Amino acid sequence: MRLPLLLSAALSLLAPALAGGAHAQDGIADLIELSGRLSTEARLYPGSPVHPGQRSHASGFAAEATAYIEDDDGTSFTFTPFYRYDAGDPDRTHADVRDAYLLMYGDLGDDEWELRLGVDRVFWGVVESRPLVDIVNQTDLVEHPNEKTKLGQPMVHVTWSGDWGALELFGLTGHRTRTFPGRHGRLRPAPLIDHDRTSYESSAEEWHVDLAGRFSGSFGPLDVGLSVFDGTSREPTMLPTVVGSTIVPPPFVLAPYYERIRQYGVDAQITTGQWLLKLEAIHRAGAQNRRYEEEDYAAFITGVEYTINQVWESDADLSLIAEWAHDERGEWATNAFESDVLLAARLGLNDEYDTQFTVSSLESLEYSSRAISAEFKHRLSDSWSLHVEGLAYAEIDEKDVMYDVRRDSFIEVNLDYSF
Secondary structure, three states, X not given: OOXXXXXXXXXXXXXXXHHHHOOHHHOOOOEEEEEEEEEEEEEEOOOOOOOOOOOOEEEEEEEEEEXXXXXXXXXXXXXXXXXXXXXXXXXXXXXXXXXXXXXXXXXXXXXXXXXXXXXXXXXXXXXXXXXXOOOOOOEOOOOOOOOOOEOOEEEEEEEEEEOOEEEEEEEEOOOOOOOOOOOOOOOOOOOOEOHHHOEEOOOOHHHOOEEEEEEEEEEOOEEEEEEEEEEEOOOOEEEEEEOOOOOOOOOEEXXXXXXXXXXXXXXXXXXXXXXXXXXXXXXXXXXXXXXXXXXXXXXXXXXXXXXEOOHHHOOOEEEEEEEEEEEOOXXXXXOOOOEEEEEEEEEEOOOOOOOEEEEEEEEEOOOOOEEEEEEEEEEOOOOEEEEEEEEEEEEOOOOOOOHHHOOOOEEEEEEEEEO
């Protein structure tokens, strides 16, 4: 869905709330809150690029603001625009409406109901390594290769909740295409991705109506979510497409193709003392594998997290994490998690500056591939914070889907101002 259409929809929803703001003395707009962040970023790639034209650095800034308006009945509107500028990769410069939704709620007997209408973000899942079950929103891949940043999605979101748990129903349209680095960007595949050649299995294309539902509840130490999604996939199949015939062999690009899929998912976490036991699992039908054959498959990520409180007789907490990701398609999986093990440690000092250190290693059991990362987060003041991250592709097997980014290890420094 193009940004002008998103902005138009957001403004049409915002207009009544803004009009009500002029009559705040009558109690129509009782609460208006503004918040946001400004972030400067510098990312350095020490290794020589794999593809011609790729740059060794990426610098720029990001800005995100949230306006929250609530009337005396509790009805509210949230609007969150986002913009990033990147000097190294024009395709990484982009804007998005993360949120632009109207929220209403009320009682339903002993239970409660809630309605969100507009553009919103929904996050499902419990594991650290990658968002497996999470499927409502599209991935904003140019933000970070970990796939955890999401684009805003137009939706109708209804929730019915009570002591028994929560049932959520979604109606989704205006499919968002995934963002990818461009010609000059790093962390991209060898052939360029041509967004102008994007196609859909559905004749309605991006306007196909997708349906999703999720039940979540707590049963003693167990927190569980059961979900289903039926609609256009958020993960595209990349179709090699010839773009010329005067050169032998002719050049080609990758054309994103979005199939219709059905996915069933479960995410669960058991909390017992200092232990967290985690599971995410899916069964997906309708998607193509790396051989461009439709293949129904199952995948899961399971793991444990153990927290040592007041480690070394200090205020710090140390969390040790181990996860195993498995995709039954094996070498024909379309992602890098066909069979991988994540080992991580996170140290939170619990000081006044919210200082945190995280190190992790992701190793493939299928190939001789390994990625190592380290993060440092530190609050400098009430408004300023520092985030430093390093990601090293120590070794990438030539059969691995990540082979094209084998030289794209990077160091990134972010300085954030929040208001």
